[in-house]
Amino acid sequence: MLKAFCTALGMVALVTTASATTAQASPASGDGGVSIIAQASAQASDAIELAPYQLITVPANGRVSCFNYGGTFKVGTYxxxxxxxxTSDECFGIGPDRKIWHAWPNSGGWKQMPGGGxxxxxxxxxxxxxxxxSKYRRLAVYTQSSNTFWCQDYILPAGWDGIWYACG
Structure with missing residues (x-):
């Protein structure tokens, strides 16, 4: 199973797989986001990938639409x-109250991530x-007050498991 260990805002310490370990520390990309830059090698049966994503800037009014579902998000984030x-594409955002939200095609709207993070x-x-x-995936978020990365896993058949754990 893949475990990502993060050290601080914009840095990565280590990414491991069952077969190999490599790491690369790098500053954030400069887009204002929080980045964990990493490389990992894996066997074919442990096909861990970095999923591509698109940044949507949260405007001054906080309103963002994804998959035609409108929501209000924390200004200064993405x-x-x-x-x-x-599986289907998925959008993630932080609400003005710091709750973590996600939406996907045919979800019926934005849903709070399980676990109340x-x-x-x-x-x-x-x-x-x-x-x-496997359809395994991981979402990581950052909290400034504790200077900590928190992760949640998606594992079939249940989906997002609702368990937030410190991963950095």
């Missing part, structure tokens, strides 16, 4: 539209096991 390889920023990259049997 909504991330993630292109998952194994709070954050200041969504962290990147978005990790995914592209083996269609």
């Amino acid at each position: 909504v991330y539209k993630v292109d998952w390889a194994t 709070y954050a200041d920023h969504i962290a990147t990259p978005f990790l995914e096991n592209t083996d269609p049997r």
Whole structure:
């Protein structure tokens, strides 16, 4: 199973897989987002990928639409539209109350992430096991007050597991 350990805002310490370990520390990309820059090698059966994403800047009024679902988000952050390889794309954002929200096609609107987490920023990259049997993925968020990254996992058949755990 993939574990991402993060050290501080904009830095990565280590990414491990069952077969190999590599790491690269790098500053954030300069877009104002929180980045975890990493490289990992894996066996074919452990096909961990960095899912591509699109940044949507939250404007001064806080209103952002994704998949035609409007929501209000924390000004100064981004909504991330993630292109998952194994399932529908998904958007993630932080509300003005710091709650973590997500939406996907045909979700009926924005839904609060299970587990009742709070954050200041969504962290990147978005990790995914592209083996269609697993559909495993990980979301990381950052909280400034504790200077901590928190992660939640998506594992079939249940989906997002609702358990936020410190991953940095």
